[in-house]
Amino acid sequence: MKYIVLLKQTPDTAELPKITPEQALAGNEGVTKVMNPWDEYAVEEGIRLKERYGGETVAMSMGPEEVNEALKSALAMGCDRAVRLWDEAFEGSDVWGTALVLAKGIEKDGGADIVLTGKMSVDGNAGAVAHGVACKLGVSLLTQVAKIVEVTEETITVERLLDEGRETVVAPLPAVVSVVKEINEPRYPTFIRIRKASRAKIPVLSAADLGLSPEEVGASAAKVKWVNLEKPAPKKRQVVIIEGETPEEKAAKLLDYLMNVEKVI
Numbered sequence: 001m002k003y004i005v006l007l008k009q010t011p012d013t014a015e016l017p018k019i020t021p022e023q024a025l026a027g028n029e030g031v032t033k034v035m036n037p038w039d040e041y042a043v044e045e046g047i048r049l050k051e052r053y054g055g056e057t058v059a060m061s062m063g064p065e066e067v068n069e070a071l072k073s074a075l076a077m078g079c080d081r082a083v084r085l086w087d088e089a090f091e092g093s094d095v096w097g098t099a100l101v102l103a104k105g106i107e108k109d110g111g112a113d114i115v116l117t118g119k120m121s122v123d124g125n126a127g128a129v130a131h132g133v134a135c136k137l138g139v140s141l142l143t144q145v146a147k148i149v150e151v152t153e154e155t156i157t158v159e160r161l162l163d164e165g166r167e168t169v170v171a172p173l174p175a176v177v178s179v180v181k182e183i184n185e186p187r188y189p190t191f192i193r194i195r196k197a198s199r200a201k202i203p204v205l206s207a208a209d210l211g212l213s214p215e216e217v218g219a220s221a222a223k224v225k226w227v228n229l230e231k232p233a234p235k236k237r238q239v240v241i242i243e244g245e246t247p248e249e250k251a252a253k254l255l256d257y258l259m260n261v262e263k264v265i
């Protein structure tokens, strides 16, 4: 069995509010970057699948040289090797372009039985790259996966998280599986693995290596173009005093306020 985990490097969530729209549009956020938190669960599951069924787990990312740090984190957790896909021509890709590059990268690496992704990135928030990759590869897509029940030579059985319950589904392999945080608890890398990963040489595949022409990728091929980016207006802070004769009356008024005015329940 072979598992490929797709991971993105994103700004540290604590630093996200510091990024200005101008920095984001220029792709130069100027903040600490880490592995997208959702993707840690995908990496962990890729390693667990190797431990359960044997085989190889490969970490793959599309991004510039700084992305090596996120890939090294995946190696430190236990991935066997890492591959980076990058070319200046990939800049300004939309979801569809990102999915095309990743699908080509997977094919160039010899394919995979199971491709794992996170639920979404904390910066782009599209939650759509997995769908695009499955479509480009022409394989099964399983989203919201909270448990991998069983993998056989030909099929995968998973539990999908629904709003009110879980659904068990079976699909033919190969498959793209996007996971939710309920699936596992990502491990901390050991010191020895961190040291080993820090010395890893990560191969890079360019557009030419993937057989992609500049017209097929990046900003020129993007169907969805970023034209503006702005932060929400700061929320007005206010103190609301709930009056009432009894605790029961105050509680009822508070509930009414939260449900009908703030609409947070």
Ligand SMILES: Cc1cc2nc3c(=O)[nH]c(=O)nc-3n(C[C@H](O)[C@H](O)[C@H](O)COP(=O)(O)OP(=O)(O)OC[C@H]3O[C@@H](n4cnc5c(N)ncnc54)[C@H](O)[C@@H]3O)c2cc1C
Residues within 6 Å of the ligand: 006, 007, 008, 009, 024, 025, 026, 027, 028, 036, 038, 039, 042, 060, 061, 062, 063, 091, 092, 093, 094, 095, 096, 098, 102, 116, 117, 118, 119, 120, 121, 123, 124, 125, 126, 127, 128, 129, 130, 222, 224, 225, 226
């Ligand atoms: C300078 C700049 C310009 C941009 N311009 C545009 C634009 O014009 N139009 C537009 O639509 N978008 C644009 N983007 C956004 C960018 O292309 C998105 O990051 C990309 O479309 C992926 O979407 P997402 O981050 O929302 O991923 P999601 O769909 O939320 O990601 C889901 C999962 O897919 C995997 N994944 C996502 N990205 C990668 C990756 N790079 N490598 C490996 N795995 C990955 C991860 O497992 C992730 O958890 C721009 C970004 C930059 C930095």
